[in-house]
Amino acid sequence: MSSADIMPIALDDGRIRVVIENVQPAVDGGRFPIKRIIGDVVEVFADCFADGHDVVACALLWRRAGDTEWHGTPMQPRGNDRWHADFTVNAIGRWEYTVRAWVDPFLSWQHDFSRRIEVDDVRIAASSGAALIADAARRAGTGSDAALLDAWARELAFATNAAEGADADALKRIGADAARGSIAQRYPDLTHALTCPQIYQVTVERERARFSAWYEFFPRSASDDIRRHGSFADCEAWLPYVKRMGFDVLYFPPIHPIGRSRRKGRNNTLEAGPEDVGSPWAIGAAEGGHDAILPELGTLAEFRSLVQAAASLEIDIAMDIAFQCAPDHPWVTEHPEWFRKRADGSIQYAENPPKKYQDIYPFDFETAQWRELWAALAGVFEFWVGQGVRIFRVDNPHTKAYPFWEWVIARIRAQHPEVIFLSEAFTRPRVMHRLAKAGFSQSYTYYTWRNSKQELTTYFTELTQGPGRDYFRPNVWPNTPDILPAALQYGGRPVFMARAALAATLSANYGIYGPAYELLDAAALRAGGEEYLDSEKFERRVWDRDRADSLVEFFSVLNRARRANAALQRDSGLRFLSVDNEQIIAYAKTSADGSNTVVCVVNLDPHHTQSGWVDLDMQAFGLGPDQSFQLHDVISDAHYLWHGARNYVSLDPQRCPAQIMELRAHLRRENDFDYFL
Structure with a gap:
């Protein structure tokens, strides 16, 4: 090999001897930002070392994106050339951090x-x-x-x-x-310092991105008279009901004009009658498209009034954004180049074989006019942000280009960092994770189909402790208008209660499609399927919210417990507990500061009482090996005195399949008087 075959190493300064490796947290080596909430402490680790025996020093640098000056703090050694420091993000928006290291003379x-x-x-x-x-x-x-x-x-x-x-x-x-x-040491010699060339980013969001309870219902079904279409005024009358249950996000399916061409009839039939209202996801008609409102619902002014009324009750209105068009959407005639064509030149309707959506045209993200398409879609978000909407649930984002989402979310957040985006992508894991990396605040999950103890334990361990924990925020739903799981079809009231309790406590973000859920709607269109019979996707319904068997009070208790316990307001701090019964799942959550711990026990068998012994790691709970402690069940208001690491539980699903118990350490005064912290 000649000297000409040897490529020299490109160095700005060969006297720089320090090495910086394995900076964490980092998503794909810093390609995407990590996610945090305002007030969070961002802990940063890095491997920093040099040749020989000289002493290495390093510092964590951080700033708000756009600032010219960096803040710095010395990193402390953790052993084996691992270093650590942290900083607090005290404003929403984009933040940046990196690491500097040097051999310190x-x-x-x-x-x-x-x-x-x-x-x-x-x-x-x-x-x-x-x-x-x-x-x-x-x-x-x-x-x-x-x-x-x-x-x-x-x-x-x-x-x-x-x-x-x-x-x-x-x-x-x-x-x-x-x-x-x-x-x-405050004034080190940085002549030969190395600053990591990668600048790592943090997306900092408001608290609701981490902790929220969503309630979905169809505005057109808000009327109490089947002969009268629901309106925004009717929705406003529902707000106390939503507030009573403790939900803080009220999510509407699309509220735009619904296409008349190829409109679907009841139960997804191809022929619609004159009274059929069609699917809200078939967006656009003569009255307008994505920036218009279905006239039967009301006016734009009435929508703004609803948003303001909800805000007065500390409820966010979340809008569904579905980037697709009905055949009679204005864009179909104005911009036919934005849509995919079939071999015969006609526009291709949406399908996911064997499912067909003849009433929907998807966009073509490979169109030569992609810039114009992107701008128009960004304009949809900007229009509704202008009407006061700050949360968007995005329908099927996995069928649109990833670069578009990265671009449009960054564009909206540059002006409105408080906006939250929920990704409704029930698809392959890598696709779901890529969307989360691209900027979605929260993501739908596979919880809907995770039922056994092993499935739940494995899945939520992955969500809370796996590599996605820095960017993938789960939002778990036991049902949706599209999905009536088999468990709900056959398990009766105990399963509805158990699945809601699991969702509300395993995840800091959860939601239900109601009133179908609290009113125990379990009628499927066909055996073996997951479609609702008489689905609201295709018709209006009237709901008797005053039914005696409603789960309204159960949800009030669940959401009250979530608000009262910091441990339930984040996904970290979850640990599963050993129980000698596969029909019982037990887990605990502890708050970031360790001051609040909640123990949850759920009977997964909807038909029989199940009992077992729960094993606790006493040291992990800050308890002595033989210490007594009290548990207060917020559902039944019962108090239990447990002692030591192994304790007995028994749950009758016909009464209540779940216990959500606040842990209180049991101490003893010198005068032998018992009390609880």
Whole structure:
């Protein structure tokens, strides 16, 4: 091999000896931002080291995106060349961080100086140290630190050069001054420092992105008279009902004009009668498209009034954004180039064989006019943000191009960082995760089909402890208008209660499609399928919300418990507990500061009482091995006194299949009076 075959290493400065590796947290090496909530502490780790025995120092740098100045804090060693520091994100929006490391001449000198023995060796080293301290004084500029360091350098130099010469111990005492040494470390020599070229990003969102309870219903079914179409005024009358159950996000399916061409009839039939209202997801008609409102629902002013009324009750209105068109959407005639064509030149309707959606035209994200299409779709979000909407549930985002989502979410958040996006993508795991990386605040999950103890344990361990924990926020739904799971079809009231309790406690974000859920609607269109009979997707319904068997009060208790316990307001802190019965699942959640712990036990068998012994890791709960402690079940209001690591549980599903128990440590006063924290 000739020298010409050897490619030289490209270096800006070959004297930079430090190495920075494995910066965490990082999503795809920093390609995508991690997600946090305002007020969170962002913990950063990195491997930093160099050749030889010199001392390495490193710092964490961070700033709000757009700022010119970086803030910095020293990183602390964690062993094996691993370093750690953190910073707090105190505003929503985009933040940035990176790591700087260097071989530190002063710290290297200080480390070796304390180990020297011979007086001549100490004197020579002290002279070198005085020069290093003087350099630090110059870097300090003016002020008290500079004056103190300059005096220290002079003192050490004088002791070194005195006619008689200070002895080794005296020199060491001067050079090893810890207080002045810590000041010198504030002004390191960064001549040969390395700053990690990758700038890592953090998307910081408001609290509702991490902790929310969603309630979905169809505005057109808000009327109490089947002969009268529901309106925004009717929806406003529903707000106290939603508030009573404790939901803080009220989500509507699309509220736009519904196409008349190829309109679907009841139960998804191909022939619609004159009274059939069609699917809200078949968007667009003569009255307008994605920036218009179905006239039967009301006016834009009435919609804004509803948004404001909901906000007064601390409820967000979430809009469904479905980027697709009915055949008579204005865009179909104005921009036919935005849609895919069939071999005969006609526009291709949506299908997912064997399912066909003849009333929907999907967009072609490979169109030559993709820039114009992107701009129009971004305009839909911008229009509704202008009407006061701050949460969007996006329908089937996995059938649209990933670059579009990354671009449009960044565009909206640049002006409105408080906007939250929920990805409704029931698809392959990697696709779901890519959408989360692209910017979606929350993501639908496979919870709907995870029923057994093993399935639930494995899946939620992955969600809370797997690599996606820094960017994938689960939002779990036991049902949707599209999905009536088999468990709900056959399990009766106990399954409805159990699945709701699991959703509300395993995940900080959850939702239900109601009133179908709280009114126990379990009628399927056909055996073996997941479609609702008389689905609201294709017709209006009237719901008797005052039914005696309604789960309204159950949801009130669930959501009240979530608001009262910080442990249930985040996904971290989840640990599953061992139970000697496969029909019982038990787990605990602990708040970030460790002050609040909730223990949940759920009977997965809807037909029989199940019992078992729960094993606790007492140390993990901050309890002694034989300590007694109290558990308060917020559902039944019962109090249980448990003792030690192994305790007995029994749940009758006909009464209540779940226990949600606040843990309170049991202490004993000197006068033998029991009390609980």
